[in-house]
Amino acid sequence: MSNLANEPELLSRVEDGIAILTLNRPAARNALSFSLMGELLEAFARLDPAVRVVVIAGNGPAFCSGHDLREFRAAPDRHRYEQVFDRCTALMLAIRRCPRPVIAQVHGVATAAGCQLVAGCDLAVAESGARFATPGVDIGLFCSTPAVALSRAVGRKPAMEMLLTGEPIDAEEARRIGLINRVVPPSSLAPEVMALARQIATKSSAVIAMGKEAFYRQAELGLEEAYRHASGVMVRNLLEADADEGIDAFLGKRKPEWRG
Template sequence: MGEILAIKTIAPQSPVKVEVEGGILRLTLSNPPANALSLSVMAALQAQLDGVLHDPSVRVIVLAAAPGKVFCAGHDLKEMTARRTDADGGKAFFEETFGACSRLMQSIVRHPKPVIAEIDGIATAAGCQVVASCDLAIASDQSTFGVNGIDVGLFCSTPGVALARGLKPKHAMEMLLTGEMIDASSAREFGLINRVVPREYLNQIVTKYAQVIAAKSPSAVRLGKKTFYEQAGMNLAEAYDHASQIMVENMLNADAREGVAAFFGKRKPEWKAE
């Protein structure tokens, strides 16, 4: 396996703590107690995602939150309510906020690096949307999830986009219509998260997942993630045609030649850095 750079940087003054080590970029929401997705927080997350699009030293991204009761409470309602005094009643600011959020969620899905959510605590509304948008989600047994905008007269339509694509329709609508919180076990049953683990092992298990993925061929992971989401929106025949073309492209890739040769040679492959 090609060497994965091991560097570590921290930006303590940001609402998002940034660490890079062993090919894993860890982005930690650090604006307690709600870890809300204010406009500045979303901008910080967006900047980090955009900044590593073509960075070969980053193989996997982990989204986490500072220790506390809340992983992410969604949009900053105090920030949004304060803008109701604007001349337009807050319309322009609301458009900016939801536009930034939509771009952020799409960036997670379309990012060439796999994104893993590490959840310990409450994830509500747009916070739940973050979880649903990530490629993998691992939660502590103390975590709960909900899209409870309906409780304050706001149907969580944008979180509903992510839920509709990751959950069974009736499970998604149950969450959206009732606003009730579900525990981690139910979230796994609904398909919102992959695993439920004891809180004390959460970071260790997420890191292990990230390390396993970081050790795979970067080009294969990039192609695979992109194709997975592309084919999901196609009919069966189109999906197979598209995936077959990608498999041909993948087979012609240097990493595939190296991987097969390493398999027959009973050695570890040396992946080509992208």
């Protein structure tokens, strides 16, 4: 199902140093078409240096319903399938490697690759009525790629239960297992996300970028190697101008003036 004529599949705006990327395929419940994933990739590649935080939201009744199954049936071809999943992988890696924190603003449902998108973001805030699922097993298509992000965001047992049953979980359960950070009333969703983004945007962008990279890198390592890597990052961090400024500001009981 395509968008209305001349309607962009992705809306983008910047407010207070926060880039808000809005999936705009409401009639298709914001399914991740090949072109929409391409637009998201381009948006991450084009982020203005002044942007400090990225928010991913969705228009219409759902955050994101996953891949566009109509596209799969329109071109049932191995090469096309490979192109779709290569692009999806590139998108998830772009989110992970983005030096800015990425927040998912979730309403309605986040299913299959939509759930993957939530799990792949650094933070996620959901309205109380949101639902999350990896229901591919119900249509003979195990959610193997969503499992990559999901299994890194929650424990293995909760991830496998979602993957094997396809049953949706509510927002409170998603928060309990670590898929999302906060559950808020629907009317408070956008304001809460922006408040969180603005709070993060007050920090040093250079330090945040260094810390985000280190967080994910150490998680891939064994314990001793993780400590060695993190220690090296701490040393580099202490040599940064913003660390000098932050420590001096703390000791001088004043607000820091970050240089970024």
